[in-house]
Amino acid sequence: MQQQYTELKRNVSLLGELLGTTIAHSQGPEVLEKVELIRHLAKSSRGGDAQARETLIETLQSLPDEELLPVCRAFSHFLNLANVAEQQHTISDSGCPQGPFDTLQTTLSEITKKVSLGDTDQHKVAQVIENLSIELVLTAHPTEVTRRTLISKHVELSDCLSELGACLDNNLCRNEVIARIEQLICQAWHTNEIRNKRPTPLEEAKWGFAVIENSLWDAVPKFTRTLTQLAQGQLGITLPEDYAPVSLASWMGGDRDGNPNVTAEVTQSVLDHGRWMALDLYYRDLDVLSSELSMAPANEALKALTGDHPEPYRALLKQLKADINETILFLEHKIKSRPSSYQDKIRSTSQLMEPLSACYCSLTECGMEVVANGMLLDVIHRLRCFGVQLCKLDIRQDSGRHSDVLSEVTRYLGLGDYAQWSEQDKQAFLLSELSSRRPLLPKHWQPSEEVQEVLDTFSVIAAQDRAALGIYIISMAREASDVLAVELLLQESGCPFKLPVAPLFETLDDLNHAQQVMQQLFDSSWYKGHVGQQQYVMIGYSDSAKDAGMMAAGWAQYLAMEQLIEVGDKYQVEMHLFHGRGGTIGRGGAPAAQALRSQPPGSLSHGLRVTEQGEMIRFKFGLTPVAIQSLSLYASAIIENNLYPPPQPKADWRAAMALLSEHSCKQYRDFVRGNADFVSYFRAATPEIELAKLPLGSRPAKRKPQGGIESLRAIPWIFAWSQNRLMLPAWLGALAGIQSVVKTYGEELLGEMSEQWPFFRTRLEMLEMVFCKTDLWLSEYYDARLVPDDLQPLGESLRSELKEATQFIKKYAPKGSLLSAQPWIRESIELRNPYTDPLNVLQVELLKRTREKANHELDSALMITMMGIAAGIRNTG
Secondary structure (H helix, E strand, C coil): CHHHHHHHHHHHHHHHHHHHHHHHHHHCHHHHHHHHHHHHHHHHHHCCCHHHHHHHHHHHHCCCHHHHHHHHHHHHHHHHHHHHHHHHHCCCCCCCCCCCCHHHHHHHHHHHHHHHCCCCCHHHHHHHHHCCCEEEEEECCCCCCCCHHHHHHHHHHHHHHHHHHHCCCCHHHHHHHHHHHHHHHHHHHCCCCCCCCCCCHHHHHHHHHHHHHHHHHHHHHHHHHHHHHHHHHHHCCCCCCCCCCEEEEECCCCECCCCCCCCHHHHHHHHHHHHHHHHHHHHHHHHHHHHHCCCCCCCHHHHHHHCCCCCHHHHHHHHHHHHHHHHHHHHHHHHCCCCCCCCCCCCCCHHHHHHHHHHHHHHHHCCCHHHHHHHHHHHHHHHHHHCCCCCEEEEEEEHHHHHHHHHHHHHHCCCCCHHHCCHHHHHHHHHHHHHCCCCCCCCCCCCCHHHHHHHHHHHHHHCCCHHHEEEEEEECCCCHHHHHHHHHHHHHCCCCCCCCEEEEECCHHHHHHHHHHHHHHHHCHHHHHHHCCEEEEEEECHHHHHHHCHHHHHHHHHHHHHHHHHHHHHHCCEEEEEEECCCCHHHCCCCHHHHHHCCCCCCCCCCEEEEEECHHHHHHHCCHHHHHHHHHHHHHHHHHHHHCCCCCCCHHHHHHHHHHHHHHHHHHHHHHCCCCCHHHHHHHHCCHHHHCCCCCCCCCCECCCCCCHHHECHHHHHHHHHHCCCCHHHCCCHHHHHHHHHHHHCHHHHHHHHHHCHHHHHHHHHHHHHHHHCCHHHHHHHHHHHCCHHHHHHHHHHHHHHHHHHHHHHCCCHHHCCCCCCHHHHHHHHHHHHHHHHHHHHHHHHHHHHHHCCCHHHHHHHHHHHHHHHHHHCCCC
16 A cells, blocks of 8 residues: 555655746746745644744745745645646556456456355346446536646646656656656646636536547447456356447536526537537547458448448448538538538437448458457447437526516416416416417517526427437426426427426425425326336435535435435336535535445436536546546446445434434534624635636526525535635534434444444545545634634634544544545545645735735735645545
């Protein structure tokens, strides 16, 4: 284990030295000397040297305005370089000696042993692997703070570190690679880290497309091919030819919840850009295939398509390439709003799949399986995952916007105000209209601008090929009428296909109410007949945690999943649970394997659909081997959960969790809602107000611009607390909840739950990770410099609560040490702390100075601290 860390530290040290050289050349040796002094003081401070901490603070406070920006940039750049080294390390020979498929191979080996011993049924294993479904939903939530320009340099740096590991004994090779690393670091230093303006939804979508092009395009076919081979080789399971365990969707350009920048026009443009990029990638693939498939032997089916051509495969591919190129030119002109005579020829995946499948069958029949199972099969795997749209686009909208449409209609028709009706009356009206053959929307009615935008979105949906779209998500869904309203608007738009509509249950009350809502829907003969055997429901992690605290939200999510599975079984409907997780603990984030293995039994029986958000997309899928590793982790955990589900919680465990949830929620809300000074304290002690200056994403930080903390989105809420290292949303209330269990049931039950129940063990491990990232002295320093005297007692009480919670959780951690079961994560945090600490102290200084007097250059330095701390903490939103 230590050897692994040695190589990582060597790479981090090298990157740090080369960064130092760049700083010395750019800013002068004096600045580098000051940066080095600050680094050494921070390291000594972390080692417990109180005098070094005082000197560190004095040094940073005394920096003149003109030195703040380069010093902030130095530490921010180092943390980004450390992230590059760490990500590369996870896929290196020392960090992962068995390769990116290690987890999957280990899982399948264990299953093979159990099958041979008769402990596991071979047929069930085959069924579970055949039904494996991993649907990743890329979202553009504003936590990705690094510009695409810099990300591309970081990707090349990672490649260089891999090359460096391969030429340790070749000085000439090593010097050449180091020279390239130095060039890239210099390029990054002289590149503006901060975007000049917020990205548009289209730019966010292009960023998501780039992730697909740069890593997932290669990762998915490699993963699918290897999984198929492992299933055959280790378990003797032959998977079907059309096996497609991975699929992809996106919210970028489709998520209009509280984002006025996502319009119907933008959604159509994103769909066009996605198809353009997909076809461009396929064209490149077919170009390579054309050079490879030079063979003459072909079966009768292929000859029927190509005639007597001496090179039938090339002939078929040539026509395909021509049609693709024609469509690319059509889309280019459409995107640029230019007239053209080009035709839109390739609109559906089958137009590519059928001829390529014909080539595959011909090669196989003619004894050229080895060729068929090469690049051609990879392209077929890509088609099954990405289609011709690159990724399916989900549409998300707030339930209130649909209600607004119906209110305007009913008022125009003289029926009253829909929004004021009872739930029973709403359902009766909606079901009546859904069963009616006449249109609801009047011909000469002129809706308001906001309502017209909603209707335009439905028109865009209706005009698409079904395969281009994922599902329709209703945020803040509370009643059955919220779902029926969307079904009616889809019907009114003339949508020719059935688009799955998923209610998103977000708050604590909504999660508790989810079972009742779905029962009401399935009790409707119209609805049950319409949805058939499949229903999507989205579980909201972010807003439920913001509403009730992490522990209470976690239990509500667990119960909601259990109850939804029961409802599905009762009505014979497959319940597809869609997990709206974030990267951070406060938004449902946890190491993927633990999170999936701790879910209720049966919750993954119909696969996994999960959001991948912000910077976590880059950390988990930014490089091809990393993406394969992440898919391997997901696949292993899903297979294990379905074959060996976690235990059903015992009655006393449930009672304990109910009590824990009640007390933790009460304490959380008493602080956040019940304390009249809390909002003022929050805005003084964190950079919440200043965060709005950081041009992270296209979506506003608040659902309502004039709203208070209740309208603040979960992401900036979490982001702000992570900046001052209090990490409050991820732990507040946990202590009161756990202590209530100990007081009522005793420590023995708590220990039993920790040892035997993966759900509870995962909650404790999440707290352990949070406590390793919190820092009492830094939070105290924020308060001392930024918070008015009359509000400081609130901060003191929160830190006292944090300290007590940390000590309490330590008692239940293996070996009595936080993250002892996950030393890699602890090592990673400790590696960053000496570089994150100075940024925290600098941020306090910058907040104090900018709050006293506006200064554009100091604002830039402040934004750099936010970005650097985000890089140091890693999962910020």
